[in-house]
Amino acid sequence: MGKVVPNLQLFLTLIFISLLILGLDSVRLLNWPKKALFFLTNPISFGLYSTKQSVGKQFYFIFAARTAGQENKALQDQLGKLLSENADLRKRLGEAEALVTQEQHLDPRTYHLLPARPIGLDRNLKIDQGEISGIKVGQPVVFQDNYLGQIVGITQSGASVKLLTDPDSKVAAFSLGKEGRAKGVVVGQFGVDLLMDKILHEEQISEGDLVYSEGTEEFLPRGLILGQVEEVLARENQVFKQAKIKPLFDIRDLELVFVITE
Amino acid sequence: MKTLIAILILASFLQATILPLDLALMIIILRTYIKDDSSNLYLAFFVGLLVSHLTISPLGILSLIYLGLTQATRMLNRSRLSEHIVTVIPLVFVLFVVKELTLGFSTIVNLWPEVFVSEAKNLFIESLLALPVYLVIRFWEERFVVKDIKLRV
Numbered sequence: 001m002g003k004v005v006p007n008l009q010l011f012l013t014l015i016f017i018s019l020l021i022l023g024l025d026s027v028r029l030l031n032w033p034k035k036a037l038f039f040l041t042n043p044i045s046f047g048l049y050s051t052k053q054s055v056g057k058q059f060y061f062i063f064a065a066r067t068a069g070q071e072n073k074a075l076q077d078q079l080g081k082l083l084s085e086n087a088d089l090r091k092r093l094g095e096a097e098a099l100v101t102q103e104q105h106l107d108p109r110t111y112h113l114l115p116a117r118p119i120g121l122d123r124n125l126k127i128d129q130g131e132i133s134g135i136k137v138g139q140p141v142v143f144q145d146n147y148l149g150q151i152v153g154i155t156q157s158g159a160s161v162k163l164l165t166d167p168d169s170k171v172a173a174f175s176l177g178k179e180g181r182a183k184g185v186v187v188g189q190f191g192v193d194l195l196m197d198k199i200l201h202e203e204q205i206s207e208g209d210l211v212y213s214e215g216t217e218e219f220l221p222r223g224l225i226l227g228q229v230e231e232v233l234a235r236e237n238q239v240f241k242q243a244k245i246k247p248l249f250d251i252r253d254l255e256l257v258f259v260i261t262e
Numbered sequence: 263m264k265t266l267i268a269i270l271i272l273a274s275f276l277q278a279t280i281l282p283l284d285l286a287l288m289i290i291i292l293r294t295y296i297k298d299d300s301s302n303l304y305l306a307f308f309v310g311l312l313v314s315h316l317t318i319s320p321l322g323i324l325s326l327i328y329l330g331l332t333q334a335t336r337m338l339n340r341s342r343l344s345e346h347i348v349t350v351i352p353l354v355f356v357l358f359v360v361k362e363l364t365l366g367f368s369t370i371v372n373l374w375p376e377v378f379v380s381e382a383k384n385l386f387i388e389s390l391l392a393l394p395v396y397l398v399i400r401f402w403e404e405r406f407v408v409k410d411i412k413l414r415v
Contacts, residue, residue: 007300011333014307015326021311022322030321037315041275045316048279 091255098143098256105145111221112262113142116159118254125149125161125251129259135159138219140260146248147171147213147224148257159259163251164226165192172216173226175243177209186211186226186245194227194245201241205232211245221260263301265406266293270309278316282380283388284358286313287328291357292396294335295350296403306332327364331357347396354392358385 005011024030099115106113114133120126129135131154141148141161149169153160162169169188173196174181182203184196199205209229215222227245234241266289273285286309294302310325317324334357343349362381 005333006298006336007303010300010303011329014303014329018307018310018322018325018329020322021325022320025321034315034321041316044275045279048275052280 094255098254102144102256102258106142106258106260111260113258114261115256115258116141117256118251119158121252123166124152125163125257127159127161127257127259128157130155130157130159132156134261135259136261140220140224141257142224142260143249143254143257145223145225147220147226148249148251150219151259161257164188164247165190165194171220171226172214173211174214175205175209175211175229177204177206177229179206179209180204182209182241182243183214184240184243194247196229196243196245197240199241199243201234203241205229205241205243207232211243265402266305270305271312274309274312274316278313282384283391284313284361287331287358287361288354288388288392288395289399290328290332291335291354292350292392292399293403294332295339295344295353295396296400298336298339302332302336303329323365327361331361334360348393350392350396351389355385355389358388 021030025034095115095117102113102115114129114135116127116129116133116135118125119128125141125148127141135151135154137151137154139151141151147164149161149163149166151159152162164171164186165188167188167190169186171186172183173186174183175196180203182199182205184199186194186196189195196205196211207229211226211229213220213222213224213226225248227247229243230246231244232241233243270286270289273289277283277285290302290306290309293305306328307325310328311321313319314321314324335353338344338353362385
């Protein structure tokens with residue numbers, strides 16, 4: 001037996017002592033030594049436990065920081081998309097409002113209007129509608145009941161508009177105010193201003209009068225607003241009077257313009 | 263021996279506070295597997311008492327289990343199976359299953375499936391951990407423990 005089970009006597013002795021301790025503990029006879037031992041072991045156990053907690057917190061902080069970074073990036077992407085969507089919606093709203101306003105000023109039953117977005121501005125205004133949409137060279141471009149310019153160049157999906165302020169632009173016009181009316185020709189001045197020329201001295205024109213298109217050109221309807229008289233230049237030694245005209249709209253502020261196709 | 267006792271005390275504290283693995287029993291079993299010595303029985307007895315005290319279990323219960331498992335390891339150590347190093351993994355697994363069953367593992371299975379899953383996971387980890395711990399103890403015993411050499415005169 002001793003060869004099969006080594007140190008049998010020692011083993012049985014220790015088993016017996018273990019059983020004895022178990023028995024004594026079950027009847028609570030070992031409570032005092034256990035309490036005394038707890039005074040020694042509890043601080044060590046607590047120290048190890050608190051160390052684990054603090055190390056765990058550090059790791060959790062790293063994990064949380066990483067998660068927060070990922071969330072932040074995702075939120076920034078989301079914010080970018082929302083801002084882009086918001087800008088698109090605002091643009092569409094502006095266009096819708098411009099469309100509604102336009103129909104109030106020029107009767108769609110009389111004028112066939114094609115909306116177009118300005119996509120660039122240098123000497124000419126570039127719009128995003130072209131030959132595919134039925135635009136032709138010479139057609140007028142308006143906003144509300146204001147004349148902006150005339151189509152001078154065209155591609156498949158875009159067109160160039162010669163603005164009223166272009167030095168090559170000349171439109172027969174008349175002014176209308178409280179004092180009376182005056183006829184003349186509105187010409188562009190260096191791409192920024194307008195000048196109404198060829199006004200007879202006996203014709204009445206004053207500051208604040210609105211200037212309209214005469215409609216003698218084939219492409220342009222009568223009665224479209226060209227601008228407002230800012231200053232009258234009248235000299236006795238000259239044959240005609242002149243007036244500085246200020247456009248009512250800044251072309252750079254417009255979201256949508258309209259081409260009169262018919 | 264002093265180093266081993268210190269490591270066993272540290273392992274007892276660790277398993278009672280931080281790690282859910284029975285490191286102390288693993289070290290004793292693996293040392294018994296390497297070095298068949300009666301000191302392993304003393305170690306099993308006292309470490310069992312310490313772990314019982316630290317885990318607030320009835321004193322003596324773990325001593326009984328540790329002693330039984332250590333003695334079983336000593337008996338298995340004499341068989342041919344013990345010659346291969348990889349046998350420590352199934353050995354530790356089987357002995358730890360026996361320990362869990364003795365401590366009422368079967369009742370836990372019926373009551374809390376999540377506890378069973380956790381215990382099974384720990385058993386798996388302990389079995390895999392057995393091999394590296396075995397190698398470390400063997401290295402330590404072979405290189406750093408002074409052996410008594412009896413010269414024949």
